[in-house]
Amino acid sequence: MLDTLSAQAPDALLALIKMHAADSRDDKIDLGVGVYRTNEGATPVFRAIKQAERKLLDVQDSKSYLGPEGDGGFVKALMPYIFGEGSPLASRIEGMQTPGGTGAVRLAVALAVKAGVKRIFLGVPSWPNHAQILEDVGVEVVTFNHASEDGTADLAAVLGAIRDAKGDGAVLLHGCCHNPTGIDYTDTQWAAIADAFAETGLLPILDIAYQGLGQGMEEDVAGVRAVLAKVPEALIAYSCDKNFGLYRDRVGAFYMMAREEGQLAAIASNANALARANWSMPPDHGGAAVRLLLEDEGMTSTWLEELDEMRTRMRRVRDRLGAADNEVPGLGLAALAEQNGLFAMLPLTKDQIASLREDHAIYMAGSGRINVAGLHAGNIDKFIAALGDVTKG
Numbered sequence: 062m063l064d065t066l067s068a069q070a071p072d073a074l075l076a077l078i079k080m081h082a083a084d085s086r087d088d089k090i091d092l093g094v095g096v097y098r099t100n101e102g103a104t105p106v107f108r109a110i111k112q113a114e115r116k117l118l119d120v121q122d123s124k125s126y127l128g129p130e131g132d133g134g135f136v137k138a139l140m141p142y143i144f145g146e147g148s149p150l151a152s153r154i155e156g157m158q159t160p161g162g163t164g165a166v167r168l169a170v171a172l173a174v175k176a177g178v179k180r181i182f183l184g185v186p187s188w189p190n191h192a193q194i195l196e197d198v199g200v201e202v203v204t205f206n207h208a209s210e211d212g213t214a215d216l217a218a219v220l221g222a223i224r225d226a227k228g229d230g231a232v233l234l235h236g237c238c239h240n241p242t243g244i245d246y247t248d249t250q251w252a253a254i255a256d257a258f259a260e261t262g263l264l265p266i267l268d269i270a271y272q273g274l275g276q277g278m279e280e281d282v283a284g285v286r287a288v289l290a291k292v293p294e295a296l297i298a299y300s301c302d303k304n305f306g307l308y309r310d311r312v313g314a315f316y317m318m319a320r321e322e323g324q325l326a327a328i329a330s331n332a333n334a335l336a337r338a339n340w341s342m343p344p345d346h347g348g349a350a351v352r353l354l355l356e357d358e359g360m361t362s363t364w365l366e367e368l369d370e371m372r373t374r375m376r377r378v379r380d381r382l383g384a385a386d387n388e389v390p391g392l393g394l395a396a397l398a399e400q401n402g403l404f405a406m407l408p409l410t411k412d413q414i415a416s417l418r419e420d421h422a423i424y425m426a427g428s429g430r431i432n433v434a435g436l437h438a439g440n441i442d443k444f445i446a447a448l449g450d451v452t453k454g
């Protein structure tokens with residue numbers, strides 16, 4: 062039976078990690094894998110998380126099962142950050158813990174399909190796993206352009222998608238720090254998107270994976286909040302893996318906003334059943350640490366300071382890349398200073414990307430995506446010079 066299975070293409074990014082690890086050049090640069098890095102190139106555990114984990118070790122007195130919804134305190138503690146302190150919407154929102162943002166996206170898509178959604182509209186390019194999840198759940202995917210040629214978000218395309226999806230469709234949008242382009246909707250664009258959702262009564266699926274890493278904790282969810290304020294229903298996927306640095310601990314949450322509070326129990330019971338069939342229960346450790354962190358004022362301010370440091374550092378890298386627009390014309394580097402988060406796309410050819418790797422030991426995805434957090438004071442000049450080298454006529 063098993064011999065009927067044909068080999069699947071290896072994950073391109075994982076292959077890149079292996080190639081980078083095998084490269085013995087001292088000045089190699091890894092812009093592939095999507096994790097935050099410090100000025101020294103490290104991805105350390107947050108100080109606030111270490112503190113919370115120490116406390117968890119002391120206070121946790123059982124590891125007995127919690128249930129498919131996971132740690133309710135964790136799910137509630139995140140809500141003011143996502144929906145706003147004292148949000149009037151809170152009574153229409155129910156949440157549950159998930160294995161990472163990936164688990165939350167999976168639940169959002171599967172629940173939408175269970176509720177009758179037949180087509181999901183997705184701006185491309187997108188995080189590759191979006192398409193894989195949609196395919197695995199077995200829903201029709203309709204793509205639209207995420208970005209315009211000029212490096213800004215294509216508002217006409219998303220409004221067109223919302224119009225076309227009317228009836229049996231849903232539209233999946235990145236809340237902030239778009240992966241892979243770094244191109245987010247402006248406040249004005251979000252307002253138009255919110256109006257379009259409201260007019261069509263369409264179900265928004267909003268994926269927030271990088272809150273706090275773009276413009277700020279509040280700024281990064283302003284668009285999502287603008288949509289939620291206008292629509293009757295929405296599904297929200299959230300990841301704590303970047304903004305709490307918990308990647309391998311797999312910490313995420315899934316929120317359902319219902320038309321009326323009274324409908325929440327039925328909706329959440331369906332999400333619970335889906336979680337039960339997929340992973341039964343989410344892993345506890347990371348979510349419990351985030352709960353302890355958010356329940357403590359001192360740890361919370363340490364965490365917010367750490368996030369500020371990360372965001373400021375990435376803005377500095379983006380500013381330096383933007384300022385290099387004159388040094389390396391033709392790549393649209395100026396736009397990177399306006400974009401958000403870990404990622405940006407460079408319009409490099411396959412040969413140029415190969416030359417960066419082979420001649421300059423610079424590793425980036427074949428799509429042209431770079432992780433800007435892989436750059437720092439010690440390697441950014443080399444990177445800009447290498448871009449100049451591979452693009453010179």
Ligand code: PMP
Binds near residue numbers: 163164240300303308
């Ligand atoms: N959504 C987007 C847009 C992402 O970029 C990612 C992570 N790369 C996720 C969801 C999932 O994150 P997690 O690692 O928490 O599963």
